Amino acid sequence: MPTKIEKDSITGRETTGHEWDGIKELNTPLPKWWLWVFYATIAFSVLWMILYPALPIPGATGLTGWTARGALPAQLEAARAAQAPILSRIAELEPEAIAADPQLRAVAMAGGRAAFATNCAGCHGAGGEGRPGGYPALGDDHWIWGGSFEAIRFTIRHGIRNQEDAEARIGAPMQAYLTTGQLSRAQIQDLVQHILSYTGRATDRAGAERGAALYAEQCASCHGERGEGNRDLGAPPLNTRIFVYGGDAATLFASIAYGRAGVMPPWAGRLDAATINMLTVYVHALGGGERE
Ligand code: HEC
Ligand code: HEC
Structure with missing residues (x-):
């Protein structure tokens, strides 16, 4: 305990009683205002711990009973209520009109992207890039059934060759x-x-010529005179390098030898009208959307 507290003759202040080699320390207390603010923060933290969930104990709530998790439903409800008018407009309007309105389009793109990630990405890839083995890319302008707003929405609503929807796209069988x-x-x-000769990749010219005659007889009725495809029948184009199942000789052989019948589920009963419209706007905007 310092005992030699005395008054400093120069400043008139008290010393702390410490002395080293004749040098004495002045007692300079913290300013009162600072101390009171400090005590106030301590009081505030104690009050906060009593009122709000501050202790790391599962289920501890504090006297007010407030928890962040408990507040979430009300916040979600408020967010939903704020979205309701815009979502009901999106549900009623045609996708083309939604895409033409900058505000609605922004909402539809965000909602469409989220719904796509949940419902479609598993088959069509995270960015709609497609997956090998019959899951077509949706971001190019190579369409089996059509890339207009209406065609895309119909495909999403009813699906393709499924048993669940009476209006599912059926086309003609491969x-x-x-x-x-x-x-x-x-x-x-x-x-x-x-x-292969459509894209200059044939390795057997004589074979390709014999194939041309067979093609005209057997295949042109569905895939078109020059392999341009037929959307009413769901027969994909064969004259580009883009294929649903694969464009190498072995995969083409398998498609013709063993047939193909890709199935996509219908979404009309699973997703609401607004979500289907948002998905339509989103898929249309992926890169290959057609005006008509
Ligand atoms: C279970 C897998 C699966 C899921 C999930 C799926 N699709 Fe498909 N989808 C397919 C298949 C397979 C085809 C191609 C069918 C064919 O061969 O004609 C297809 C085709 C399409 C087409 C037509 C492409 C064209 O070229 O005409 C569109 C558009 C489409 N899907 C959109 C969607 C959207 C949007 C979703 C999510 C709501 C979705 N799909 C979910 C499997 C799926
Ligand atoms: C009755 C209509 C019809 C006829 C005739 C037909 N096809 Fe198809 N073809 C289709 C349909 C529909 C598909 C798409 C099936 C799918 O998407 O699952 C298809 C798919 C294909 C594919 C796969 C395309 C891809 O993108 O991977 C090839 C290759 C093909 N057909 C070649 C032929 C050849 C060669 C002939 C003639 C021997 C032929 N088709 C006759 C309807 C037909």
């Missing part, structure tokens, strides 16, 4: 030409060469 015995292996090889 048969298994080898399994059913309609074509021989050699004939299918020729057809593959013919399809």
